[in-house]
Amino acid sequence: MSERIVITGAGIVSAIGNNKRQCLENLRNGFSGIGEVRYLPTVHHEFPVGEVKLSNAQILDLLGIDHNQVYSRTTLMGIMAVKEALAQAGIDNNHNHMTLISGTTVGGMDVSEQLFSQGMSQEDCTNCIATHTCGASTCAIANHFGGIFNSTITPSTACSSALNAIMLGSDLIKAGMSQMVVAGGSECLTLFHLNGFKSLMILDTQRCKPFDEHRQGLNLGEGAAFVVLESEEHAMNRKAHIIAHIAGYGNACDAFHQTASSPDGEGAFLAMSKALNEAHMKPQDIEYINAHGTGTPNNDLSESAAIRRLFDNNVPPVSSTKSFTGHTTSASGSIETVISLLALQEQFLPINLGWSTPIQDGGIIPVTEPRKASLNNVMCNSFGFGGNDSSLILSKHTK
Amino acid sequence: MAANKVYIKSIAHISAQLPLSDEWLSSPVVLRGDFVPACEPLYKDYISPMAARRMTPILKRALVTARAALGDKAVDAIITGTGLGSAACSEKLINAMIEEGESFSMPTQFMQSTHNTIGSLVAINSKCHAYNATYSQDGISAECALLDAFVQMKLAKIKNALVGVHDELPHGWLEVMKRGKITGNPSQVPASETSISMLLDTNCDGAKCEIAGIELAFNTSFDKMLSSLKGRLGMPQIDAVMTGKNGWEGHDKQYDELIDSLPGVPELHYKHISGESCAASSFGIYASALCLERGIAPASLQCGTNAGNTPVKSILLASASRQNKTLILLKSCD
Numbered sequence: 001m002s003e004r005i006v007i008t009g010a011g012i013v014s015a016i017g018n019n020k021r022q023c024l025e026n027l028r029n030g031f032s033g034i035g036e037v038r039y040l041p042t043v044h045h046e047f048p049v050g051e052v053k054l055s056n057a058q059i060l061d062l063l064g065i066d067h068n069q070v071y072s073r074t075t076l077m078g079i080m081a082v083k084e085a086l087a088q089a090g091i092d093n094n095h096n097h098m099t100l101i102s103g104t105t106v107g108g109m110d111v112s113e114q115l116f117s118q119g120m121s122q123e124d125c126t127n128c129i130a131t132h133t134c135g136a137s138t139c140a141i142a143n144h145f146g147g148i149f150n151s152t153i154t155p156s157t158a159c160s161s162a163l164n165a166i167m168l169g170s171d172l173i174k175a176g177m178s179q180m181v182v183a184g185g186s187e188c189l190t191l192f193h194l195n196g197f198k199s200l201m202i203l204d205t206q207r208c209k210p211f212d213e214h215r216q217g218l219n220l221g222e223g224a225a226f227v228v229l230e231s232e233e234h235a236m237n238r239k240a241h242i243i244a245h246i247a248g249y250g251n252a253c254d255a256f257h258q259t260a261s262s263p264d265g266e267g268a269f270l271a272m273s274k275a276l277n278e279a280h281m282k283p284q285d286i287e288y289i290n291a292h293g294t295g296t297p298n299n300d301l302s303e304s305a306a307i308r309r310l311f312d313n314n315v316p317p318v319s320s321t322k323s324f325t326g327h328t329t330s331a332s333g334s335i336e337t338v339i340s341l342l343a344l345q346e347q348f349l350p351i352n353l354g355w356s357t358p359i360q361d362g363g364i365i366p367v368t369e370p371r372k373a374s375l376n377n378v379m380c381n382s383f384g385f386g387g388n389d390s391s392l393i394l395s396k397h398t399k
Numbered sequence: 400m401a402a403n404k405v406y407i408k409s410i411a412h413i414s415a416q417l418p419l420s421d422e423w424l425s426s427p428v429v430l431r432g433d434f435v436p437a438c439e440p441l442y443k444d445y446i447s448p449m450a451a452r453r454m455t456p457i458l459k460r461a462l463v464t465a466r467a468a469l470g471d472k473a474v475d476a477i478i479t480g481t482g483l484g485s486a487a488c489s490e491k492l493i494n495a496m497i498e499e500g501e502s503f504s505m506p507t508q509f510m511q512s513t514h515n516t517i518g519s520l521v522a523i524n525s526k527c528h529a530y531n532a533t534y535s536q537d538g539i540s541a542e543c544a545l546l547d548a549f550v551q552m553k554l555a556k557i558k559n560a561l562v563g564v565h566d567e568l569p570h571g572w573l574e575v576m577k578r579g580k581i582t583g584n585p586s587q588v589p590a591s592e593t594s595i596s597m598l599l600d601t602n603c604d605g606a607k608c609e610i611a612g613i614e615l616a617f618n619t620s621f622d623k624m625l626s627s628l629k630g631r632l633g634m635p636q637i638d639a640v641m642t643g644k645n646g647w648e649g650h651d652k653q654y655d656e657l658i659d660s661l662p663g664v665p666e667l668h669y670k671h672i673s674g675e676s677c678a679a680s681s682f683g684i685y686a687s688a689l690c691l692e693r694g695i696a697p698a699s700l701q702c703g704t705n706a707g708n709t710p711v712k713s714i715l716l717a718s719a720s721r722q723n724k725t726l727i728l729l730k731s732c733d
Contacts, residue, residue, distance in 0.1 A: 043501045105513050116493050129579040134535035139721055151615040153543050156514040156535040164532050175550040195501050196509030250672055254523040255530035258510045270528055386519025388531055
């Protein structure tokens with residue numbers, strides 16, 4: 001029996017595009033989606049953000065949803081990305097045994113902060129219960145697709161949520177608990193976490209500069225991305241086109257601090273090492289790393305240390321694509337998985353926009369010039385608050 | 400699927416009942432009113448007062464129950480389920496935003512407001528670099544966390560795991576939930592708070608019970624799920640069914656089709672003892688494990704008139720939350 005887990009569909013919504021084609025084009029052309037806030041009703045215009053370039057009303061129209069129903073933006077973006085992934089995988093309404101695993105942390109907080117500020121009438125309570133929780137935002141995505149999904153699961157490990165969703169999905173298929181899984185994550189911008197990150201004083205007032213000596217912090221972004229997972233055998237039996245396979249993944253805990261990463265990047269190092277072990281690969285087999293690279297002084301130093309520990313003097317090309325999308329928090333793991341998939345498919349290296357000066361003391365020198373590359377195996381890192389660190393390896397599909 | 404079996408080795412709770420004690424099984428505290436907060440232990444016996452000052456109730460409960468369930472044992476995974484996460488922190492942030500607008504600065508509250516704060520704090524305190532994940536799926540968060548541990552044990556990726564399920568209910572959320580009628584019918588089941596930590600292991604020595612199967616479903620009826628579970632496990636014996644009924648007719652009738660498809664199987668309840676919360680189903684797992692360890696379901700968990708101890712070697716635990724449903728089959732150890 002084939003235990004290999006393959007990807008047969010992918011969908012993405014981010015600041016650089018509402019689908020894979022747009023995101024690819026902007027990645028290749030070096031067009032960032034980060035700019036002055038436009039849709040989030042915040043007073044903090046001093047912090048640039050990576051917003052999806054659609055209002056909620058525009059998304060509702062695009063999806064053909066009734067405007068009278070209350071939806072969280074997390075759910076709306078999630079529906080868009082799931083729809084694109086399902087379409088590519090050739091999944092129609094005749095499928096009815098799929099699991100939806102959608103990582104999120106803010107869930108429907110965008111709706112809740114609105115309802116609380118307007119005083120929570122009885123109707124507001126009903127709407128709040130329908131939208132507030134992480135679980136509710138996933139259920140609402142699943143509901144949009146009729147009977148396709150027969151279970152929903154919501155990982156919530158802050159910024160690594162979506163990568164952990166893909167990992168759980170792969171395990172469920174390997175264990176025979178699910179046949180097909182749509183896994184990823186969705187997170188919209190909210191006043192709640194914009195002001196939260198502001199409190200932590202890790203937001204840059206310029207476009208972020210991951211791995212640069214003069215980096216000042218992160219830009220928040222939003223978006224959603226999902227992949228369709230199944231066993232290779234299952235995909236072949238239904239004659240689905242296989243985009244890539246999941247070679248390995250690892251999850252470890254830094255166990256250092258609630259928000260800061262350890263100086264030696266222990267959690268990140270362990271997560272990447274576990275992923276390599278599971279993939280039966282050596283460090284030199286990895287040809288590109290899509291780093292977590294948030295642009296905060298702490299993350300980029302810690303991640304650099306972890307990559308240097310693992311790859312020694314043979315660090316493969318590395319880039320953080322967060323200066324394109326912003327830090328899409330809980331969705332970042334799947335957004336960057338889809339970006340890594342695009343790199344693998346199109347055989348190119350996404351650049352680390354905005355970088356100019358190397359970090360002293362062994363920082364990573366990222367890719368800055370767009371170039372073609374022969375890629376077989378790529379690694380995608382996703383780290384969260386609390387040291388919830390995860391790493392995934394995608395491989396070009398070979399029969 | 401691999402032949403590894405999954406056992407519950409130890410469980411500790413802080414809930415509406417006497418904390419860190421199994422006494423409720425024979426003499427439960429009767430819960431009255433629309434909200435019964437968790438009954439706290441003396442935290443200074445477990446956490447230094449300095450450290451405790453910086454922690455919200457849910458964090459203290461998680462640390463103490465984890466330590467009680469785990470002792471000094473190192474584990475291969477820490478997996479957490481929570482429906483609302485650090486609700487007290489997020490409520491404070493929302494209130495500050497309403498009162499002060501976007502000028503507030505509350506770094507500590509924000510740091511502690513993410514759902515994974517709970518599981519990562521347990522990891523930081525036990526210096527555990529192992530697999531660490533958190534699930535937040537309303538009232539079936541416990542089952543999602545359990546499923547992750549179960550699957551990784553079946554795949555032989557891990558040998559043991561600490562599974563923690565925690566929910567707190569601060570005032571603001573309680574009000575919203577009461578008005579939305581999702582806290583249980585207060586005449587039978589008050590709203591409450593539950594923290595449960597359990598150690599799962601593939602080794603059966605000293606185990607309370609075995610987790611034989613887990614079934615998760617969305618927009619599916621319990622009888623269909625039961626067929627699926629039976630299909631996976633080959634018509635297992637079911638001695639009792641423990642339901643998550645909370646006194647609201649609309650919620651409770653979801654279990655009828657399950658009860659109807661198990662004629663003659665006695666029905667057990669636990670929410671009159673635990674109260675209702677997103678973490679309540681973990682109390683159902685705990686109650687079932689204690690029954691299986693002792694081989695009997697005590698009168699306190701039974702409904703109807705046939706009060707008396709019922710012998711049990713297997714219990715089917717059923718939970719419904721939003722459009723999600725779960726079944727867990729627990730068996731006494733051979």
